[in-house]
Amino acid sequence: MEQFLQQFTNGLAIGGIYALIALGYTMVYGVMKLINFAHGDLFTLGAYLGMTILTSIALHNIFGVFIGITVLALLVMGLTAFVGAALERTAYRPLRNSPRLSVVVSALGASIVLQNAIMLVYGARLLVYPQHVLPNTTIALFGVSIPLMRIVLFMISVVLMVALYLFIQKTKFGTAIRAAAIDQGAARLMGIDVDRVILIVFLIGPALGGMAGLMVGLYYGQVNFTMGWVYGLKAFTAAILGGIGNIPGAMLGGLLLGVIEALGSAYISIAWKDAIAFLVLIVILIVRPTGLLGERVAEKV
Amino acid sequence: ADTVKIGLMAPLTGSWASEGQEMKQIVELLAEEANAKGGVLGKQVELITEDDGGDPKTAALAAQKLSTQGIVTVIGTYGSSVTEASQTIYDENQIIQIANGSTAVRLTEKGLQYFFRTSTRDDEQGRVAAQTVEKKGWKKVAILHDNTTYSKGLADEAKALLEGKVEIVFYDALTPGERDYTAILTKLKAAGPDGVFFTGYYPEAGLLLKQKKEMGWDAPFLGGDATNNPDLLKVAGDTAEGYLFLSPPVPQDLPSDEAKAFLSAYAAKYNGATPGSIWAVLSGDGFRVAVAAIEATGGTEADKLAEYLHSGKEFVGLTGTLSFNEKGDRVGELYKVYSVTGGKFALQAE
Amino acid sequence: MMKDRRTIPYIIASVLLVFAPLYLNKYWIDVLNTVGLYALLGLSLNLIVGHAGLFNLGHAAFYAVGAYTAAILNTRYHIPILWLLPVSGLFAGLFAAVIARPIIHLRGDYLCMVTIGVGEIVRIALINNVFGITGGSNGIFGISRPSLFGYVIKRPPQFFYLIWIFVALTIFLFYRLDRYSRFGRALNYLRGDEIAAEGSGIDTAHYKLWAFILGAFWAGMAGTLYAAKMTIIAPESFSFWESVLMFLIVILGGSGSIPGVIFGAFLAIGLPELFRDFASARMLVYGVMMVLMMIFRKGGLLPARSRKFPIANVLKNEGRA
Amino acid sequence: MLLQIQNLHVKYGNIEVLHGVSVDVREGEIVSILGANGAGKSTTLLTISGLVRPAQGQILFNGAPLHTMKAHDIVRAGIAHIPEGRRMFGTLTVQENLRLGAFTSNDQQRIRQNQEWIYELFPILKERRNQLAGTLSGGEQQMLAIGRGLMIHPKILLLDEPSLGLAPLLVKTIFQTLQKINAAGVTVVLVEQNARMALKIAHRGYVLEVGRIALQDEANALLANPDVQNAYLGGA
Amino acid sequence: MLILESVTKRFGGLTAVDSVSFHVEEGQIVGLIGPNGAGKTTVFNLITGIYKPDAGKITFDGSSVVGMETHRIVHRGIARTFQTIRLFQDLTVLENVLAGCHCRMTSGILAGMLRTPWQRKEERQSLIRALQALETVGLKGKEEQLAKNLSYGNQRLLEIARALATEAKLLILDEPAGGMNEQETLELIALIQRLRDSGITILLIEHDMGLVMRVCRHIVVMEYGAKISEGTPEQVKSDPKVIEAYLGVDEEE
Ligand SMILES: Nc1ncnc2c1ncn2[C@@H]1O[C@H](COP(=O)(O)OP(=O)(O)OP(=O)(O)O)[C@@H](O)[C@H]1O
Ligand SMILES: Nc1ncnc2c1ncn2[C@@H]1O[C@H](COP(=O)(O)OP(=O)(O)OP(=O)(O)O)[C@@H](O)[C@H]1O
Ligand SMILES: [Mg+2]
Numbered sequence A: 001m002e003q004f005l006q007q008f009t010n011g012l013a014i015g016g017i018y019a020l021i022a023l024g025y026t027m028v029y030g031v032m033k034l035i036n037f038a039h040g041d042l043f044t045l046g047a048y049l050g051m052t053i054l055t056s057i058a059l060h061n062i063f064g065v066f067i068g069i070t071v072l073a074l075l076v077m078g079l080t081a082f083v084g085a086a087l088e089r090t091a092y093r094p095l096r097n098s099p100r101l102s103v104v105v106s107a108l109g110a111s112i113v114l115q116n117a118i119m120l121v122y123g124a125r126l127l128v129y130p131q132h133v134l135p136n137t138t139i140a141l142f143g144v145s146i147p148l149m150r151i152v153l154f155m156i157s158v159v160l161m162v163a164l165y166l167f168i169q170k171t172k173f174g175t176a177i178r179a180a181a182i183d184q185g186a187a188r189l190m191g192i193d194v195d196r197v198i199l200i201v202f203l204i205g206p207a208l209g210g211m212a213g214l215m216v217g218l219y220y221g222q223v224n225f226t227m228g229w230v231y232g233l234k235a236f237t238a239a240i241l242g243g244i245g246n247i248p249g250a251m252l253g254g255l256l257l258g259v260i261e262a263l264g265s266a267y268i269s270i271a272w273k274d275a276i277a278f279l280v281l282i283v284i285l286i287v288r289p290t291g292l293l294g295e296r297v298a299e300k301v
Numbered sequence B: 001a002d003t004v005k006i007g008l009m010a011p012l013t014g015s016w017a018s019e020g021q022e023m024k025q026i027v028e029l030l031a032e033e034a035n036a037k038g039g040v041l042g043k044q045v046e047l048i049t050e051d052d053g054g055d056p057k058t059a060a061l062a063a064q065k066l067s068t069q070g071i072v073t074v075i076g077t078y079g080s081s082v083t084e085a086s087q088t089i090y091d092e093n094q095i096i097q098i099a100n101g102s103t104a105v106r107l108t109e110k111g112l113q114y115f116f117r118t119s120t121r122d123d124e125q126g127r128v129a130a131q132t133v134e135k136k137g138w139k140k141v142a143i144l145h146d147n148t149t150y151s152k153g154l155a156d157e158a159k160a161l162l163e164g165k166v167e168i169v170f171y172d173a174l175t176p177g178e179r180d181y182t183a184i185l186t187k188l189k190a191a192g193p194d195g196v197f198f199t200g201y202y203p204e205a206g207l208l209l210k211q212k213k214e215m216g217w218d219a220p221f222l223g224g225d226a227t228n229n230p231d232l233l234k235v236a237g238d239t240a241e242g243y244l245f246l247s248p249p250v251p252q253d254l255p256s257d258e259a260k261a262f263l264s265a266y267a268a269k270y271n272g273a274t275p276g277s278i279w280a281v282l283s284g285d286g287f288r289v290a291v292a293a294i295e296a297t298g299g300t301e302a303d304k305l306a307e308y309l310h311s312g313k314e315f316v317g318l319t320g321t322l323s324f325n326e327k328g329d330r331v332g333e334l335y336k337v338y339s340v341t342g343g344k345f346a347l348q349a350e
Numbered sequence C: 001m002m003k004d005r006r007t008i009p010y011i012i013a014s015v016l017l018v019f020a021p022l023y024l025n026k027y028w029i030d031v032l033n034t035v036g037l038y039a040l041l042g043l044s045l046n047l048i049v050g051h052a053g054l055f056n057l058g059h060a061a062f063y064a065v066g067a068y069t070a071a072i073l074n075t076r077y078h079i080p081i082l083w084l085l086p087v088s089g090l091f092a093g094l095f096a097a098v099i100a101r102p103i104i105h106l107r108g109d110y111l112c113m114v115t116i117g118v119g120e121i122v123r124i125a126l127i128n129n130v131f132g133i134t135g136g137s138n139g140i141f142g143i144s145r146p147s148l149f150g151y152v153i154k155r156p157p158q159f160f161y162l163i164w165i166f167v168a169l170t171i172f173l174f175y176r177l178d179r180y181s182r183f184g185r186a187l188n189y190l191r192g193d194e195i196a197a198e199g200s201g202i203d204t205a206h207y208k209l210w211a212f213i214l215g216a217f218w219a220g221m222a223g224t225l226y227a228a229k230m231t232i233i234a235p236e237s238f239s240f241w242e243s244v245l246m247f248l249i250v251i252l253g254g255s256g257s258i259p260g261v262i263f264g265a266f267l268a269i270g271l272p273e274l275f276r277d278f279a280s281a282r283m284l285v286y287g288v289m290m291v292l293m294m295i296f297r298k299g300g301l302l303p304a305r306s307r308k309f310p311i312a313n314v315l316k317n318e319g320r321a
Numbered sequence D: 001m002l003l004q005i006q007n008l009h010v011k012y013g014n015i016e017v018l019h020g021v022s023v024d025v026r027e028g029e030i031v032s033i034l035g036a037n038g039a040g041k042s043t044t045l046l047t048i049s050g051l052v053r054p055a056q057g058q059i060l061f062n063g064a065p066l067h068t069m070k071a072h073d074i075v076r077a078g079i080a081h082i083p084e085g086r087r088m089f090g091t092l093t094v095q096e097n098l099r100l101g102a103f104t105s106n107d108q109q110r111i112r113q114n115q116e117w118i119y120e121l122f123p124i125l126k127e128r129r130n131q132l133a134g135t136l137s138g139g140e141q142q143m144l145a146i147g148r149g150l151m152i153h154p155k156i157l158l159l160d161e162p163s164l165g166l167a168p169l170l171v172k173t174i175f176q177t178l179q180k181i182n183a184a185g186v187t188v189v190l191v192e193q194n195a196r197m198a199l200k201i202a203h204r205g206y207v208l209e210v211g212r213i214a215l216q217d218e219a220n221a222l223l224a225n226p227d228v229q230n231a232y233l234g235g236a
Numbered sequence E: 001m002l003i004l005e006s007v008t009k010r011f012g013g014l015t016a017v018d019s020v021s022f023h024v025e026e027g028q029i030v031g032l033i034g035p036n037g038a039g040k041t042t043v044f045n046l047i048t049g050i051y052k053p054d055a056g057k058i059t060f061d062g063s064s065v066v067g068m069e070t071h072r073i074v075h076r077g078i079a080r081t082f083q084t085i086r087l088f089q090d091l092t093v094l095e096n097v098l099a100g101c102h103c104r105m106t107s108g109i110l111a112g113m114l115r116t117p118w119q120r121k122e123e124r125q126s127l128i129r130a131l132q133a134l135e136t137v138g139l140k141g142k143e144e145q146l147a148k149n150l151s152y153g154n155q156r157l158l159e160i161a162r163a164l165a166t167e168a169k170l171l172i173l174d175e176p177a178g179g180m181n182e183q184e185t186l187e188l189i190a191l192i193q194r195l196r197d198s199g200i201t202i203l204l205i206e207h208d209m210g211l212v213m214r215v216c217r218h219i220v221v222m223e224y225g226a227k228i229s230e231g232t233p234e235q236v237k238s239d240p241k242v243i244e245a246y247l248g249v250d251e252e253e
């Protein structure tokens, strides 16, 4: 039982990260109906940028951990948001009226470019964050030991999810985002500045990705240029699991994926854990073809 | 155009790019040095590098490309299945291949005449690992690999040797490239081993050590030579203290003049860096062996070179003396036990 | 045949290709061999993605099943590798039938995710030496070279003809299927609008399934050729990236267009080879090219053309009858 | 002159579908545009609202150029367009769709009032207000499209076949409503297949034939014109 | 020929079709009318198998079609057009019609690859049938245009041609005159009558009363999911329930 609880919390912690990346994925998907394959690389970028800033200015020593990391997070988010918006301009906007699969190829291309650019700038060797930035206190609860930072990471994911959800569902601009997702022309006829909507989405999505990268970098301490590939795929899986385009779905999907992985490792096989996760995904999709909280299909004949 | 052409096939892109790029740096440095000393047989050495992307299909093309360029020998590559995809191509073209990071036993069991390697085989390292485990007196051992050819091969060898002598309480694989291994560590811990033998690579090893500490678990870890990379210390920080691993000695630990000279030249050329990967250093040994053989036979004829290399003649390498047996494998005891002490890699006394 | 000015470039290209071994060195021939293999894979995926519009990013799974079937049967039972072409195709097709059955009703990106999942499961299964027959991460080695009428195929130029004759045959069959058969049209209908297709009396589930089966069958055969060419196969040759590459070939060339896919294979395999001089920046250049090509040719480089029907002929004959 | 369309040429790809169309709309008018299928009526409206860009010619709104403005700014300037084919936001609810109709307005009070007014006009929409727009019946969607367009009182209202798919009773309601809002000061440009009814409420009308204006006149005169009768009114 | 018995369909809490019964006799043209949202299209979707009824029976030519997949039903001889046009927009007009021929063809993948004589013959025959269908609806000469480039009215005609090509015995048309002007509607009326004369039974939904009253022998009226009236045009036109719910009182004319 203790083992189970421990593994369950391990899973939640891993899943929290997946969820955070998945949020950005889903956000972009929701509007552009575009699987932004470059999202994983924006995540990598966030991790590298965080490291660069932190090694050149020890923000955490200047301002103290809390403010220092907050400032760092804002900087990283700002920078990745900027790159994201630039990406939209160059690789996605010219393809706005193209067949969907063409855009997928463009996104794959963008992913390759970003990944290799990072490699050329930073080198292929893995790099390491400064040590001891985050406090490494561990809390014991009911015989389960949970590092404090994991709880913090988890909370950040939840808070961001809720904020994003409220923004999309409850605000007027959020409704405009959803409208632009369905029919850009009609949205324009409502007076919605679709270009601005897309720009904002491409600021928020990559910012979230960058943020996730920073957190992974800070907490796990190492970055390398291919890290986005694995995490990107996981986050994409999570987003689909929850129902792509759906914000609470991304959260749920991420957490579930993390827990499946942890429990799969614990009780079945570590080597097969990813296969198990995919198998569960497939079974869930067979039963619920649009994911757990997926969009209700509103197509009438 | 009167040069001696030597090929280097290495993963310059893809997930092993860091290893490959270091190989290129090392071999380029050695080639420059050789040329500065007047080259080989009075001719300049021309180095031709091709990227194998760490992928068998690309490697096959790289091998075809190199074999059309009149090279005498080729150094490389990293990863057994990648090497294997190129083996027959070089063999059919009668080009000496000296692999540097391919440890699968079967590569030299095919009776290929022109294939050599400066790395040792999984069974050799497995043997040393089993010895070490026994010496440490571990009764219950956990073996963790990462399902790559190398890592799995080593784990299997060690397992086979340890079976019956100690209890193997855990045997499974993690997925490399992830960041969070707490689920695996939790499971490992529950198996209650006296020590863990991890046969994967240094990034994962670093994370395992760090997260193990975080969990408040302090079972000793023994690693394979793929964890011999200074970056391990950066990743794991002080949690690496006490970590044991097996490795051929790296130049830093060799008293020989060659090794010292190499290190200082490397640092001079590449902004004070030291080579991080032992495999990359082994590519340097490959180059040195190739050059020595050409000098010794006084020609570039593959058959003669192969015969000479097979003869058991000893060469002075960056990783100590080396010679090849009739299969093309490096002979001699190579592996040493290292530990992390005081934040540094330290060679354990025998 | 058709007297169309647009066929002239194709004729020239074919002639150049037929005589390629005369003027290219082994390396470039081998590049062409790889192009040929990927052309086969692209054509097989084109049935699924291009014609039927099913978003499949796990095609490497079928390729792998074919390659491994051939490798296992060849190394264990010493069945000549070329005999195994249809057998491994059948296995891959069967595998596709089993896998696709429950998932084909999924739409768009959900299907994409599931196919990625299937691809990964297959790869993980191979790595973990499933049933003890795949050799784990070592893969399978010692696959014998193909031989035709006692003549062993070994060197790149020999493989060149083996592979490209197979490609030519595939083009011939697939072209007919695409242009002149109800099967080919049915795939297009379900790509266009599934509900309308059903409403016109087309069994969409059946055709989706067959698109998968046929595509997998061909990918399986391509896998056999790959195994024969490499003589060793390992799980990393069937990674997600391979599926991505095949997908790229289809879309880059022109979804649903046979010449497009062939062209796409030339680009996707040929460009990185041409960019070898960029060394470690070559993949970066490659990525940039991908984006640019999609921006400037939105429908792919050689998009599919509309089918032409012999209307005038039919009317004339009818008039006579 | 409130809206002037001068010598408008529009292309889709390489094909020109409008070959120099000129239309004038005076403040307070209902102007009806008639034409066979594919004549270019919808294209004309789309060009006014900025979703399609002219290849040549200009559109002036109160004398200022409109054809260079972005679509969303045109809406803000006071031109609302109820497009052909309904173009619902299918996965949003009826209520959310209506709210989006008033996206440019911040007057919550007005928005609520207008919404109530639309629910009165189309009671079935009120019943369906939490249903996803995509699952509405064809006619209900058409009502929603119209309702969405009426959420703010624009200066000019462009309607593209509003009666399509509506039951006869409702068609009447729509046309009465149009007259009502016109009386309240909204200028209306109406494209309709139901030419007879359209001309009955219109002040003036234009007949578009394959991308050119073939006729323009007072609505009554067009109704009586034998050519128009033959081509669009079923020869009555 | 087609019999509906107490057919019911619910969406969540909403009963879109409420115990509706009527039948269509062979060779008739039957109209289905009613206010917006009455459930007419839903009835069509139930007949063609896109939805499954929650209760009730639907029989065609003596056997039930409930639970059958749409394409099976088409095979049985019921073809339809859609309220919102659903063509294969990126394919040519001719290919669109050939989609209708599909279900009367039998050759498989292998025959297609090998182009057997039988397969060639079948292709040729389908082509002839498709061309005939296009001629019937008056789209001859537009075979090679892309469907999306047709005008709205012609797209509707193309949908009818595609349905005809399935060799349907019963044709179901959902607002065929939508988006047509009065002149075009007159031509459509002529077409519908021609089809009836060639032996095809027709069931149609239409809001254009001119058309309905002129072509339909029998009319079924729905409101709020239920059938409220049924009979000849004259009977229906004078039924006060219908007038109140749907037609309204004619002030003029
Ligand atoms: N997006 C498009 N791409 C290409 N051609 C188009 C496009 N939209 C319309 N057309 C063509 O432009 C011409 C005018 O179309 P438009 O929709 O403006 O006609 P309309 O008068 O509104 O007809 P309808 O009464 O059928 O709605 C037609 O020939 C049509 O085929
Ligand atoms: N999938 C669905 N989910 C929820 N409600 C639905 C669905 N389909 C139809 N409805 C509702 O059922 C009712 C009947 O719809 P239907 O489309 O059959 O109407 P109709 O009679 O064809 O109307 P119209 O003349 O406007 O086309 C409508 O009120 C509609 O909102
Ligand atoms: Mg129009």
Ligand SMILES: [Mg+2]
Pocket: D137, D138, D139, E040, E041, E042, E083
């Ligand atoms: Mg309807």
